[in-house]
Amino acid sequence: GENVEQHPSTLSVQEGDSAVIKCTYSDSASNYFPWYKQELGKGPQLIIDIRSNVGEKKDQRIAVTLNKTAKHFSLHITETQPEDSAVYFCAARNTGNQFYFGTGTSLTVIP
């Protein structure tokens, strides 16, 4: 089955700096890659996603890039704010519509 690896496990940045989280996947047939933000006591919330036919997608301060050849994708958050502090998960969806998640990155934005 699919295996998704995520790095780093923890990340601290100063407010206003950028944060980058990287994921790799193993199944070349995976075709959809969402990113989720999870705050304490809540379920994961979809923040951005990218499909396999696209290399980059941006939504305000958040962007995601996908390299299908290398089988890795990354989340970029610019101009970080304290409210960006949370755990972020990447995921990959296979052709059977099953989702496989990374182990999470705990992001702390220091005011």
Next chain:
Amino acid sequence: EAGVAQSPRYKIIEKRQSVAFWCNPISGHATLYWYQQILGQGPKLLIQFQNNGVVDDSQLPKDRFSAERLKGVDSTLKIQPAKLEDSAVYLCASSYSSPGSGEQYFGPGTRLTVT
């Protein structure tokens, strides 16, 4: 549009007891997922339904876990008997089933503590 609903939000039971969780997906979402999220880890898929049929339950510990989705809407996940290692957050998610509509939305989860 209402989100995915789950209940209860919290449950504490003793080992060997049974417990059940309920999920109501977003209206019109044919695909429903149950995940187990152990503290400090990402969600792990337990079972996937398409309408009222099971698509994938390869990671469901079938000797103690069961799930059903009667009438293709609400779903229940049951654990009987519970073990200490079942302590986790149980997340329900739903999505449209048509190709290209892969967005998956999660409920708030049920936090289970087995003592």
